[in-house]
């Protein structure tokens with residue numbers, strides 16, 4: 001049975017910002033998708049309603065014990081005006097995997113996909129068209145049962161909000177300076193590093209602030225046990241090219257299974273590159289740099305697609321990559337993914353889904 005989605009339209013529409021004035025995550029569209037969960041009923045009442053606050057009991061479980069998950073994907077307006085989502089099924093799968101880890105009852109994947117497609121379809125006019133801009137889609141699940149005991153909650157809200165966002169690189173891609181931290185860790189084996197959950201972000205703020213005060217854009221996280229294996233860079237997956245090998249850490253549970261990571265790995269394997277998902281230590285990277293073999297380092301994630309790393313700072317030593325300039329593979333990956341998203345390059349894998 002296909003469950004109907006109830007629709008309540010906003011009576012007053014907001015004014016839309018101009019494409020060139022867009023930033024990240026400050027403006028939200030007229031409507032949101034909402035669905036409730038109660039133990040006796042399961043997930044029920046899927047609906048689109050005017051964007052607005054939820055009434056929230058001060059004892060709601062999410063506010064105390066952080067039982068929540070989210071995901072993030074984008075809708076693009078292609079040259080011919082068509083609006084597409086990038087790999088929404090993959091994001092839905094991940095939201096469900098994250099939910100399981102946080103003891104949140106999983107959504108029906110088909111209904112979750114429909115929630116994204118229908119909401120974005122309704123808000124099509126909000127999808128900006130300037131190159132680099134997009135409509136950011138944020139599905140979220142929070143535990144809203146008012147109860148201060150520690151156990152999985154018995155009621156939840158699933159909601160999806162949309163935010164038109166500006167070009168990530170209005171002045172072109174700029175390689176960033178990264179601080180390798182060994183004082184703090186983001187995740188440990190057996191923990192929740194592999195789930196997209198707010199606590200990972202809360203846990204990362206302190207180190208990121210310290211790095212910013214030191215003049216760095218972000219931190220590079222090492223593993224929690226030995227503090228020598230590379231995990232992630234900021235809130236992105238990390239990749240590097242050493243000699244003719246492209247290396248990225250394996251999905252061992254401490255790192256997030258990025259959809260961009262998967263897309264980029266797929267492309268590089270098709271291009272015939274030698275790609276390894278294997279543990280890599282910061283010392284291996286430093287030694288490769290000394291030998292002149294560290295060619296490129298970049299992060300991958302939905303927000304920026306690809307973020308070139310120009311410099312790593314580890315124990316006071318500066319490791320400059322490719323003279324601080326963006327490398328050819330980094331650039332090619334960016335151009336290819338962005339081309340697929342905006343419909344200016346072929347999409348042989350069917351990664352884009354029209355709404």
Ligand SMILES: *Cc1c(COP(=O)(O)O)cnc(C)c1O
Pocket residue numbers: 072196232234235236237256257258259260261300301302303
């Ligand atoms: C979301 C996220 C990523 C990137 O995932 P994408 O699906 O490519 O956007 C990487 N690392 C962390 C910690 C994340 O939260």
